[in-house]
Amino acid sequence: MSFSGFQTMLGADALESSNFLTLFAVFMAVCVVMYLLVIAALLIGMWRGRSSREQLTVESGRHHETEPAFRTALIGWTALILVGLTALTIASFFTDRSNASVAQNPGLTLKITANQWWWDVEYTSPDSSKMIRTANEIHLPVGVPVEATLQASDVIHSLWIPNLAGKQDLIPGRTTDIQLLPRKIGTYRGQCAEFCGIQHTHMALDVTVESKADFEKWVAAQQRVAFAPTTPLQLAGYRYVTTRECSACHNITGTPAGGTIGPDLTHFASRRSIGAGTLPMNTGNLYGWVADPQSQKPGNHMPTIGLEPADLHAVVAYLETLK
Amino acid sequence: MTLAPAFTEDVSKLESDGFGTLSLTWWGVIGFMLIEATGFALLFGAYFFLMSHEQTWAPQPWHPPDLLAGTLFTIVILLSEIPNTLAKKAALRLDLKAERRLMAWVLGFGVVLLVIRGFEFNSLNIFWYDNAYGSVLWAILLMHTTHLATDFGDTLVLWLLIKTPHGEQKRRFVDADENALYWRFVWGSWLPCYLLIYWLPRLFQ
């Protein structure tokens, strides 16, 4: 068990997730007290029955009588419950208000579209040359409120980055939104939290919260078109990717590959994972994924093509240039 | 039993086959009406939920259903309550001849209503597969038709039954009384259906 986990609601690494921890602690305190009171009453009640004093039972003929003290105790218990629950409701209300305050002045806007089983991410901007499109990852500058609008292209998904905030569903035909205010630099992980089909398990999101400077560097890198191939192997891979099956689904900005069915690959190699969190990004896993995505993530929408070894080497070499 | 009985009350003189709340099946019919009323209420809820998404209702460019068949149906079914009430009263006074005659009238109205209902489906101006508005209109009309048709069937079977010597049993008069009660549910549930199918789609154009 780790409180410094990368996908935990105990992380308190943002405004909403810190509020969660505080409110949860308040609720736990009240609930633990109530639980102990009930158990104590039960244990005392059971113990008293074993004493030798005459009890109000059928054996003593007094099974219809009650001690008047219990009526008072009942009123006290009811009052205690009412007070406790009212306090909790008020605490919840104040937390809600605090969380809602993030929405007031967003410094960054995102648009996230959920698909079976990957996340399409756009950084929107009134200036179209500053827009970024990526997949399965987000970078955020620390301390800046973020507003993300959420949509789904197929079925219901749910965006959940527990270290930062609670979850929000992405529902076809509707637009929902989520606000984030990250407070701690770090790498985190989000995961789809609404069953969305066979690879629901492998629909994660890599989240990086970094300093403003690092964030600007990342943005600038994302705004670049894809690096051109330099070596002959990379060139062969470039040719394959932009003319064969890959380009039907994937987009690589600055190349003829302009498919929109699957994740954008322009800066694919700069991501931490492959297949929306299915595999860590490294050469070996890249080979495994490109050669046979179905064995890594069975049922996902990327078909296993069965590349010739030469093509496989070339494609992987080219993909590794897409930083 | 090990406990010896201590006799208190003699119930042998109590009547059997009472009407209304004195009949177990009356309670069963009420229970069934509660279930079906809940079903209608939920379908109406779905209707309003879908309507809340729209700027106009019926949604553009669809037209609301034509009024003729539906309004004719409503008038005829309300008129059918006349023989129905008379049949109910005949049952309560154990008048078999009147019961047989009046139930036949109710059945006659039923046949006419089923025919008009066919025309109603044709006058909705939309198909169930066109969009959710069409789907919910058809669903409401179909749900009510199921009640209409099954109650017609029930009444028909009961009428045939009381034309036989079984009709002389007191129990059959209780059945006829409860059957008349259910007919009231059939037209009672129709009234909100009529408003939702024919009038609301005209009011929010």
Place this chain on the structure above:
Amino acid sequence: MSSTKALRDGPKLTGPKLQSALDATWSRPRGLIGWLSSVDHKEIGARYIVTALIFLALAGAMALHMRLQLMFPGNRLMTPELYDTSFTMHGTTMMFLFAVPVMQGVQIYLTPLMVGTRNMAFPRLTAFSYFVYLSGGLFLWTCHFLGFGPDNGWFNYVPLSGPQYGIGKHSDVWAQTVSFTEVAALAVAVTLTTTVLKQRAPGMTLARMPLFAWATLVTSLMVIFSMPAVELDSILLLSDRLVGTQFFNPAEHGDPLLWQHMFWFFGHPEVYIIFLPATGFISEIVATFSRRSLFGYPIVVLALVSTGILAFGLWVHHMFATGLPRVGYSFYTAASIAVSIPTGLQIFCWIATIWQGRPRFEVPFLYIIAFFFTFVIGGLSGVIIAAVPLDLQLHDTYFIVAHLHYVLIGGSVFPLLGAITYWYPKLTGRMMSPVLGKISFWMIFLGFQLAFFPMHISGMLGMPRRVYTYPAGMGLELPNMLSTIGAFVVGMSVLLFVLNLIISFGGKEAGDNPWDASSLEWATSSPPPGYNFAHIPAVESRTPLWDNRDTLPVVYGLKAEERELLMTSLISAASETREPSAMPSIWPFVSAAALAVLFVCSVFSPWAVAFGVVPLAVALIAWFWPKKPEPSEEAAIA
């Protein structure tokens, strides 16, 4: 003909002579046809309970398989398809084929005995509903074994389950299973309601009715108002999938959230439909084993009724993450927190009863103690997730899995096991083994904590629901391993409990009232005869058998050679009429079979609805058509 010609029970006809006349009147034919024609509520109730326990075992096996898969990160024991089918079948079977039917089964068995009548209000309808339930369960599991059982979770959200993304028949099978189980449950609810309201023993006013009967009444009314929602939802889904309607299609003015609203409008009351009968068990067991009448009877009744009503106003708390207006959410938070108040009051009354009594720690009572320790945790975790800021993190994680099992198992299964142990002597005439009972009790109580407590932690450490594996390095290894071990302990304890049920057929003889309890079912033999009571009892208090130790006040004058029972008035239970009671009949079985054919075939073609109605109509007409009127002065239902 004067009415004195018929043979009637009374001072002149009592004891063995009466019993043999009643035996002949209330028996059913032997053999398979006789079994299929039975309208005896005790037989039907027992069938419900045994069938439900079989489904419990099947669903439990699914759970153990999943726990093996989740034991290690990256485990490849199960394919994703198998895992998705497993969690769906586990939930669907537990909720629709075990939890509600077993509660209704116990209610069917006990209610007529507890209120002092001879049979349920609609015996043939009760028989019919058992066969419909059984067909539904067989349908679901057959389709599962044939490879097209449901695989989209027990609440089957659209659009994943809709025509575009729900390929194959899986989702249709789910929807139609719901049709079977809801028809059965609704029929039973109407019967139970009528029985409780109109067939109570003379003198058993509503204020003297056992709390079990109150729980039965409230639960049955909840069924009537909630189950039409899931039935309608599944019809809308089948309609979208099979005939092209657009209810849930946002591209054509439909809305996926319509599914959720309508499902949870049923789904939330559903969990109270499963919990409230258990509170009925608890009230009876606590009173009997504390040796006194329950403290705060009117409070408990008010708590039952208010829980039943409030339960209908909470459903949006299952949808806090869907982006509905936040202002509306506050209402549901307040209501969801408030619903714990009536239950808190019931808990007070139970503990107050124990406190003022002299508890006897027999096995049924032990299960009630386990209830307190377990259910209260579940209830409090429920208060936690009622708060929107907390729920948005905890929703759809293993924290919820922990919560729901704490309330369902702690709140319903533990009292159920206590109830089975408590009433087993009445059903069979034998006592269950106390030694085996105590062993299986400790195993399930402790095994349950080991299995489910860690899930609160794994949820908070980031484990979502419905995942077939999880990455290493998130701290999930230990909680999952503990849960798996605990799950197997629970599985073994259930086996032990079932073993106890079986071997106790040869157990110690029980007699009429082995626990010296106070309610009417203990006034007749164990097991009871077909006619329940030789003379209909009359009552003068809430605890009839404690207030009349040597004799049983009874009314007399019902026919002995025709099936007859007594109807009494709604509130004060004054004798009103004598009502004939249905004889055994094959038509409920035939009607259920016709309905099953209609439901199953309509999954494959909508025309089946039109054609299937014909044999169903024939069977129903045969059911209601009376036998030749005999020359007696009153009609019988035959």
